[in-house]
Amino acid sequence: MRVKRKNKKSNFSTPEEFLENPSVKKAINNSGIDINEGNAPPPLAGNYLTDGRVIDASYLLNALINAPINSEIGLYNQTASGKISFREDVSDFTVSGIGGYITGNNGKFTIYIESKQNGSEAGLPNDLSLNVILLMSGTKLSNGDLSAVKGISIISEVNTSNTDYDDIEGNWWMWNADFYLQNGL
Numbered sequence: 001m002r003v004k005r006k007n008k009k010s011n012f013s014t015p016e017e018f019l020e021n022p023s024v025k026k027a028i029n030n031s032g033i034d035i036n037e038g039n040a041p042p043p044l045a046g047n048y049l050t051d052g053r054v055i056d057a058s059y060l061l062n063a064l065i066n067a068p069i070n071s072e073i074g075l076y077n078q079t080a081s082g083k084i085s086f087r088e089d090v091s092d093f094t095v096s097g098i099g100g101y102i103t104g105n106n107g108k109f110t111i112y113i114e115s116k117q118n119g120s121e122a123g124l125p126n127d128l129s130l131n132v133i134l135l136m137s138g139t140k141l142s143n144g145d146l147s148a149v150k151g152i153s154i155i156s157e158v159n160t161s162n163t164d165y166d167d168i169e170g171n172w173w174m175w176n177a178d179f180y181l182q183n184g185l
Contacts, residue, residue, distance in 0.1 A: 052177025
């Protein structure tokens with residue numbers, strides 16, 4: 001018998017577990033991001049350059065609104081069973097995703113990624129580690145680009161002894177971006 005952890009904050013093993021997390025549920029409801037369900041998502045493996053902006057955020061992170069979203073995204077190891085791997089290169093650091101899943105149909109997709117970010121390797125204070133959930137939904141175009149991708153990053157878990165960060169769990173920021181395919185994998 002499988003025992004569910006109440007209010008699971010990390011180490012998700014299905015898209016449903018991501019969506020059951022209270023911080024994720026609240027952020028989805030507050031932001032209005034679409035979730036594309038289904039078991040026939042388009043193949044997305046490749047490297048993409050992004051061009052977009054933060055369009056909304058929870059109260060504590062609203063200073064991020066209008067910040068540019070310019071990075072290189074790598075999507076790879078997509079499987080027929082709905083798994084996908086993720087990497088994002090931003091300025092001087094790289095963020096990788098674990099427990100990646102993809103759902104969707106008819107060219108539309110939603111990717112569910114969990115990213116554990118620690119200290120200075122992710123541009124954070126050394127005594128801080130975060131678990132960030134990334135959901136991103138969009139449409140694959142016939143040329144391989146991803147159009148009108150909407151994403152939301154949600155802080156689902158915070159580990160630190162620094163009380164300055166006690167209230168950031170559950171905060172989120174949402175962005176719109178176009179993804180331009182550089183090369184397929």
